[in-house]
Amino acid sequence: MNNLLLRILSALVMLPVAIALILFGGWAYTVVILLLSVLILLEWNMITTGKWKTPLFLVQALLVIALGCGMKLQGTVTIIDVIVFLNAVLLAALLSKKDFKLAIAGGFYALLPALAMIWLREFVVGGAYVILWAMIIVWSMDTGAYFAGKKIGGPKMSPRISPNKTWAGLVGGALLAVVTGVMSARFFGFEPLYLYAAASIVLALWSQVGDLAESAVKRKFDVKDSGAIIPGHGGIMDRVDGILFVMPVVALYLYFGA
Known part of the structure; x- marks a missing residue:
């Protein structure tokens, strides 16, 4: 109950x-998005290496x-930008002695x-x-899955990756979404x-893939939470894992002429 109260207060x-x-x-919106992205990188490096003060994190x-500022100013990212990004990250990974x-x-x-x-x-x-519509779907999926899973229980969806997730929670979350x-x-x-009803189902289920993917990374490195920056929620990654998977899909769909 204390954890649930913290989650509610943090959300409010x-x-x-x-x-x-x-x-x-x-720019206020862009700066916050980029700040959250840097915090996600910090959490990712802490999970996978146990430290963040590396050339890799800085690069x-x-x-x-x-690239985020470039997108804000130009509305696009070129293939050259992507190639530079890949090469710089690979070089930084080599210097940090981290898996490519x-x-x-x-x-x-x-x-x-x-x-x-x-x-x-x-x-x-x-x-x-x-953006708000997509976020409402992700939030509803998480909320519905949480309460349906707690109330109904039943068979686990993926006990080795995320032992608290149930099939009942998945169905309940998808219905609410x-x-x-x-x-x-x-x-x-x-x-x-x-x-939009069909898209809601697809995005809700895809957000759960994002949730499971983050859980799999934490499980691999034996980490419970990605961080502790948000009371009751853990780290930034713990709170936005579904959104991180959903937003690129929404953008790609609209970009290619939906």
Whole structure:
């Protein structure tokens, strides 16, 4: 109960701030997105290496900030930018004596959602509402899964990766995500609603893949939480793992002419 109360209080503080930043946009929004991305890189490096003061973290952070600012100013990232990013991260991984696959995964884990969220907000008509709609789906999936899993219980979905997740929680979360996804789509004036109902299911389930992926990384390195920056929630990665997977998908769908 104490942990649940902390989660609720933290959400009551963070949600109004997050919504205000999304609605107003501008550099304040971009700076917060990039700051969160740097914190995600920090948590990733702490999980996978036990330390963050490495050339790898510094290079990753500087590149994410540079590419994020480039997206804010130009609305695009070129293939040359991606090649430079890959080569710089590989070199930094070599200097840090870190596994190349983990280095690249961590870089893109923080970079792609940041670019997606900046592009959606600044270069898509009604992008602020698209971001809020997608976030409502992820939040609803998490909330529904939490309470359905606690109330119903039943068979575990993936006991070796995330022992607390149940199939009942997955179904309960998906149902709530569809309901809130359709309701919020109607509120924002998105049409047709049947398309957003289908998209709500897909994004809700994909957000759970993001949740399980983060849990798998923590399990591999025997870490319970990615951090302790958010009372009741753990680290930044613990709170936004679903969003990190969902936002690039939404951006790609809209970018290719939805």
